[in-house]
Amino acid sequence: xxxxxxxxxxxxxxxxxxxxxxxxxxxxxxxxxxxxxxxxxxxxxxxxxxxxxxxxxxxxxxxxxxxxxxxxxxxxxxxxxxxxxxxxxxxxxxxxxxxxxxxxxxxxxxxxxxxxxxxxxxxxxxxxxxxxxxxxxxxxxxxxxxxxxxxxxxxxxxxxxxxxxxxxxxxxxxxxxxxxxxxxxxxxxxxxxxxxxxxxxxxxxxxxxxxxxxxxxxxxxxxxxxxxxxxxxxxxxxxxxxxxxxxxxxxxxxxxxxxxxxxxxxxxxxxxxxxxxxxxxxxxxxxxxxxxxxxxxxxxxxxxxxxxxxxxxxxxxxxxxxxxxxxxxxxxxxxxxxxxxxxxxxxxxxxxxxxxxxxxxxxxxxxxxxxxxxxxxxxxxxxxxxxxxxxxxxxxxxxxxxxxxxxxxxxxxxxxxxx
Amino acid sequence: xxxxxxxxxxxxxxxxxxxxxxxxxxxxxxxxxxxxxxxxxxxxxxxxxxxxxxxxxxxxxxxxxxxxxxxxxxxxxxxxxxxxxxxxxxxxxxxxxxxxxxxxxxxxxxxxxxxxxx
Numbered sequence: 001x002x003x004x005x006x007x008x009x010x011x012x013x014x015x016x017x018x019x020x021x022x023x024x025x026x027x028x029x030x031x032x033x034x035x036x037x038x039x040x041x042x043x044x045x046x047x048x049x050x051x052x053x054x055x056x057x058x059x060x061x062x063x064x065x066x067x068x069x070x071x072x073x074x075x076x077x078x079x080x081x082x083x084x085x086x087x088x089x090x091x092x093x094x095x096x097x098x099x100x101x102x103x104x105x106x107x108x109x110x111x112x113x114x115x116x117x118x119x120x121x122x123x124x125x126x127x128x129x130x131x132x133x134x135x136x137x138x139x140x141x142x143x144x145x146x147x148x149x150x151x152x153x154x155x156x157x158x159x160x161x162x163x164x165x166x167x168x169x170x171x172x173x174x175x176x177x178x179x180x181x182x183x184x185x186x187x188x189x190x191x192x193x194x195x196x197x198x199x200x201x202x203x204x205x206x207x208x209x210x211x212x213x214x215x216x217x218x219x220x221x222x223x224x225x226x227x228x229x230x231x232x233x234x235x236x237x238x239x240x241x242x243x244x245x246x247x248x249x250x251x252x253x254x255x256x257x258x259x260x261x262x263x264x265x266x267x268x269x270x271x272x273x274x275x276x277x278x279x280x281x282x283x284x285x286x287x288x289x290x291x292x293x294x295x296x297x298x299x300x301x302x303x304x305x306x307x308x309x310x311x312x313x314x315x316x317x318x319x320x321x322x323x324x325x326x327x328x329x330x331x332x333x334x335x336x337x338x339x340x341x342x343x344x345x346x347x348x349x350x351x352x353x354x355x356x357x358x359x360x361x362x363x364x365x366x367x368x369x370x371x372x373x374x375x376x377x378x379x380x381x382x383x384x385x386x387x388x389x390x391x392x393x394x395x396x397x398x399x400x401x402x403x404x405x406x407x408x409x410x411x412x413x414x415x416x417x418x419x
Numbered sequence: 420x421x422x423x424x425x426x427x428x429x430x431x432x433x434x435x436x437x438x439x440x441x442x443x444x445x446x447x448x449x450x451x452x453x454x455x456x457x458x459x460x461x462x463x464x465x466x467x468x469x470x471x472x473x474x475x476x477x478x479x480x481x482x483x484x485x486x487x488x489x490x491x492x493x494x495x496x497x498x499x500x501x502x503x504x505x506x507x508x509x510x511x512x513x514x515x516x517x518x519x520x521x522x523x524x525x526x527x528x529x530x531x532x533x534x535x536x537x
Contacts, residue, residue, distance in 0.1 A: 245467035256463035258440070259492075304438035306492050307469045314434040347463050404459040 005200070007111055026192055027071075027199035032206050032228050036064045038235040038386060039224060041211050041247060043067025045076040045187075046364055046371065047239035048194040048205075049379020050386070055201035057380070058387035063203045064233075066226060068210035071195050072188035075241050078341035079372040080264050080286065080298040082277055084121045084182030086141050086148050091397040091409050092350060093144040098394055099377025100181060106376060112193030114185045115291060121182035121277040122151070122160060124326075126171035130282055133413055134177045141179075149178045160276055162329050169325055171283050184277060184288055184296075190375055214251040214361070221251075221360040237362045237386045239378075242307065242342025244365035253356055255365065256403050257344040260301040261311035262369050265338040269293030273329070281413075285322035287330075295333060297323060301343065301369060310340045343369050348408040353382050353395040362386050363400070424500055427482045439475035441465050442487050443507060469493050471512045475503075 004011075005024055015023055038054060040047045043065045054060045067074075083103055085096035107114050125131045134150075141148035156176045157165045165173045195205055206228065213225035214236070223232035240247050242259045269292050279286040286298045299319040302311045316338065324331045346352060346366035351374070353364045364382040367374065377394070384392035391399065402408055424430045447453050447461055466472070472492045477485050489499040491512035499508045 243469070245465075246469050254460070254464045254466070256459070256465065257467050258465055259467055259469075304474065304490075305441075305467060305472055306495055308493065308495050312433065344467075403463045404455040406455075 026196045027205050029207055030204050032064055032066075032204065032209065032226070032231050034230075034232060036204075036231065036233040037062040038237065039063070039231060039233040040065045040237045040239060041224065042074075042239035042241065043069075043071050043191075043195070043205060043207065044074045044239065044241060045191050045194065045375035046241070046367070046378045046382070047237075048191055048198055049376050050237055050239060050364065050382045051203045051379075052194045052198040052201070053380050053383035054387060055198060055203055058383060060387060061202040063198075064231060065195075065198065065203060065205045066209050066211055066224070066231070067205070067207045070207050071205065072191040075341040075343065075371065076191045076375075077188045078264065078339060079187055080288070080296050081184040081187045081290075081372060082121060082182070082279070082286065082288065082298075082370075083116070083185055083373040084179050084277075085146055085373070086121070086123070086137060086177065086179045086182065087411055088137050088140050088413055089409050089411065090144060092411050093141065093146055095377055095381070095394050095398070096374055097144070097146055098380065099374045102376035102380065103185065104181075106185075106190075106193070110193040110197050112189065112196060114189045114193055116183065116185040117291075118181050118183040119276050119288075120159070120178055120180045121279060122156065122176040122178050124156070124163075124176045124278060124280040124282075125174045126280065126282045127174065131174050134175070137413070138177050141177075147179055147181050149180070151176050151178050160274065160278060162274060162327055163278065164326055164328055171280075171322075171325070173326075182277070184290075186291075187372060194375075194379075211247060211250070214247070216251060216358055216361075219357075219359055221358055234360045235362075235386055236360060237364060237382060239364045239382065241365070241367070241371070242344050244344050244363065248363070251356075251358060251361060253358070253361075253363075255352070255363070255400070256347055257366055258305050259307060259342050259344050260304070261306050261308060261340040262301045262343045263299040263311040263315060263338065263340045265297050265299065265316065265335050266290070267295040267297070267330075267333045268336050270295075270333070274327075278326070280322065280326065283322035283326070285319055285326060287323055287327070294336065295330065297335075301345070307342055308340070309342055343367070343371075345369070347403070349411045350409040351378070351398055352400055353378065353385060354391070354399040354401075355385065355389065356400065360389075421495055421497065423476065423478075423488070423497065425478045425481060425484070426486050426500055426502055427484050428478060431478070431481060435478060435480040436476050437479045439477055439485065442473045442475045470514055471498060471510045473507045 051065045085100040087093045125134045138148045209228045215222045274289045277288040345368040352366040381392040381395040493514045
């Protein structure tokens with residue numbers, strides 16, 4: 001069947017005839033209806049994929065995605081776009097690997113180029129402890145059928161020639177793990193692509209609409225109060241990242257989360273110089289190069305709770321010191337832009353994708369500093385949880401109850417850089 | 420980054436300090452009688468307030484003393500500093516408008532000067 005909204009070579013040619021002035025809107029922005037079968041709070045990657053998979057996998061199309069800002073303006077458009085699945089524990093490895101497999105087919109599925117580039121991710125070791133820890137993770141990954149290799153110093157240099165492998169630096173490169181299927185993607189394209197896909201299946205994407213209250217009656221959720229009025233639904237999924245605690249508070253739920261600013265920065269654009277992603281936990285640095293040529297650099301979180309979407313300069317300074325030691329070639333690069341996003345961190349650095357004691361109220365939060373890589377997988381399992389009122393087998397270990405039972409999934413090591 | 424007025428040393432760069440998280444969480448007096456949920460509450464659950472947040476700070480690269488601090492987490496404005504063992508002062512904070520009714524500068528990024536407040 002001919003779909004005139006499909007992006008293709010023909011659609012470019014057709015739109016060229018009208019000087020590209022008649023492209024269709026990527027999604028409608030309707031006023032909210034009074035009732036929905038499900039409401040997703042948060043129009044970031046996780047919220048949009050949840051709506052998309054609710055419609056696609058579970059046949060629930062009457063959905064609203066409520067976003068207080070604009071699509072692609074939150075953490076989805078603020079992260080450093082790294083995608084990988086080399087986590088230590090079986091539970092996380094399964095979840096992130098499921099996401100990575102979805103990334104591999106995403107552009108085709110969405111008919112939207114998310115520029116997914118499997119350029120490999122290096123996790124660098126600088127001391128004996130790092131070597132042991134990373135080798136342990138390498139073996140754990142292989143047992144979970146996740147591709148991972150160990151590179152010694154010489155091979156690291158071959159794979160990424162600009163890295164400083166001198167034995168005389170403060171934290172020498174002693175080796176690295178490499179996941180070749182890992183890489184990067186264009187982060188806001190992911191939000192736009194899923195928003196467009198969800199919109200096509202009938203999902204209402206409502207921007208500039210802030211949630212101000214959650215209505216609960218006799219232990220059942222009945223709807224939300226927003227700046228655009230009351231919207232009713234008996235299934236509400238919260239995917240509000242750094243502001244999850246604020247929303248949870250409206251329903252009287254206390255979560256094991258702390259919200260902190262996480263910063264990133266990009267340099268002036270230069271010719272291709274680094275064709276992979278390099279991450280170092282010990283000295284806290286990670287860097288890749290965007291298709292525009294900018295170096296994309298991730299800094300750490302600040303050590304205190306804050307919602308200010310900016311962070312301390314000392315954090316940026318620490319990261320750049322590490323980057324310059326590892327890549328002396330970057331020492332004269334000028335940084336162009338610098339920003340922060342608010343991340344919700346769980347005590348065990350693993351997410352919460354869970355039901356709550358209020359019927360029909362679900363939370364997808366606690367992704368902390370590394371939620372982007374999980375975007376499609378997160379939506380997939382959260383949609384399953386909302387549709388069936390029961391966790392998918394992949395997110396069954398990631399309930400709120402694990403903080404009472406003690407079954408924590410401690411991924412502080414595999415969160416790749418210590419935050 | 421901001422300046423913190425250490426009650427023992429005076430105003431110093433924030434990089435000299437480290438935050439010890441939410442203040443006034445008392446260790447339960449009767450540990451053996453606590454249920455798992457009560458332990459979870461004590462160990463893991465946090466207010467994570469957007470607004471006035473009472474927290475502990477340590478002047479790590481200075482006098483190494485601990486003290487309490489009340490801060491508006493929406494603006495990072497420091498509202499009060501008081502010593503360990505003192506009761507937290509009752510405070511109110513202005514939460515800046517969020518992106519839907521956002522000020523000219525980014526979400527939460529309003530300065531602490533009076534004319535820019537909401």
